Amino acid sequence: MEKEIIIDNQLDEVTRIAQFIEELGMSLQLPASITMSINLAIEEAVTNIIRYGYPPNLKSEITLRTSVAPGMLVARIIDEGASFDPTEKETSDNVQSLDQQLTKGLGLFLIRRTMDKVEYHSVDNHNELILTKNIDMNFEPEATLKTNLCKIEEVTILTVEGRLDTANTNTFNTVMQPLLNMENPNIIVNCEALSFISSSGLRSMITLQKSITQHNGQLVLEAMKPEIRKIFDMTGCSSLFTVR
Known part of the structure; x- marks a missing residue:
């Protein structure tokens, strides 16, 4: 099972990603906690790409491609923005304070902690972030704010x-x-x-x-x-x- 959505690199497009993941979770009957983890990680990744991957007013597209295998869901986020590898670890000489994490690195931290596997590739100005989550069943849809x-x-x-x-x-x-x-x-x-x-x-x-x-x-x-x-x-x- 594969599904795909393409959005513009605009923050107001992130709501389409959230709806896409919720509908995917409903179709797979995922539990709320798993769907929330997937949605959280993907939202943080896409938001970071939009905010930091492109110069102001440069229009581009971001592709989210999901696939399901037994026991896991794989989300591939593809963009043409600036290359940045979120799988790189902070060195001991560059440990961020909590305040620094909250302003700069919190989104990346959440991605690493909520997904079971995070991979990154960049070839010929095409970045691909691959997020893998072990999945379960019995999804209940969530509400808006x-x-x-x-x-x-x-x-x-x-x-x-x-x-x-x-x-x-x-x-x-x-x-x-x-x-x-x-x-x-x-x-x-x-x-x-x-x-x-x-x-x-x-x-x-x-x-x-x-x-x-x-x-x-x-x-x-x-x-x-x-x-x-x-x-x-x-x-x-x-x-x-x-x-x-």
Whole structure:
């Protein structure tokens, strides 16, 4: 089974990739955790290619080609941007701090940690990133982003439901903007229905945490699903938050 999608090298095209992977997951009856891992890695890879692989205003195309073999799904991302090998390891003399990872290397870190195999080839200005994921069955589709803000006495509750990804981060940032200017805020983020978070979403959460700390407040992330908590843990972001 092989499927392919071709997008323009524009960030607003990333939503087409996400929909493509979700439909693929549904057709294969993948579990939500596996589909999320695949979607996360591919979104991070494509976003990095768009942001850093091309000069401004240079139009090009990116191809995502997926194939399924017994027990595994292989995604090939093909582009004509600048060559960059995400499989290269950081040397001991060039270890990034957490802040550096959050601004530059977090997406690559998530790709390496969520996929079972990462390969890269570059020939004649054609780059090919090959991501392999061991797959399972019983997929349940995920939701788009929904948010709700309410206040109970002195506590502000922000409920986040669905996907906090590259496409939805601007919407989330708009919703949380009033929270950035509160004095002595006491905020709970209800993550019970949060089904997906990318590096863009993590950065937004960190921005909120930093602002609340500066305003002598408290932020609690509550009712997080195990697969979401795993992303916070693997990136080291759990240490930045109160999670319960």
